[in-house]
Amino acid sequence: MQCFFCQRNIAEIDFKETEIIKNFVSLSGKIKSKKKTGLCSSHQRKIAKAIKRARQLGLLA
Numbered sequence: 726m727q728c729f730f731c732q733r734n735i736a737e738i739d740f741k742e743t744e745i746i747k748n749f750v751s752l753s754g755k756i757k758s759k760k761k762t763g764l765c766s767s768h769q770r771k772i773a774k775a776i777k778r779a780r781q782l783g784l785l786a
Contacts, residue, residue, distance in 0.1 A: 728764040730771075738771045740778040743785060750776060750785065 730738065740746070749757050749764075749772050756776055759769045779785040 730768045738775045740775040
């Protein structure tokens with residue numbers, strides 16, 4: 726089974742796309758684990774970096 730981003734051939738994850746990023750954050754605001762999201766290692770690292778940047782700029786609460 727491929728991850729969400731591999732299925733759609735998405736190489737880069739943009740931190741400004743908060744609608745996609747919100748799916749990988751729990752209700753308490755923590756980044757969901759790789760097991761729960763089903764992402765591959767490279768995309769899990771990229772989504773974590775995007776979430777952290779979005780938080781820093783105030784796009785995510």
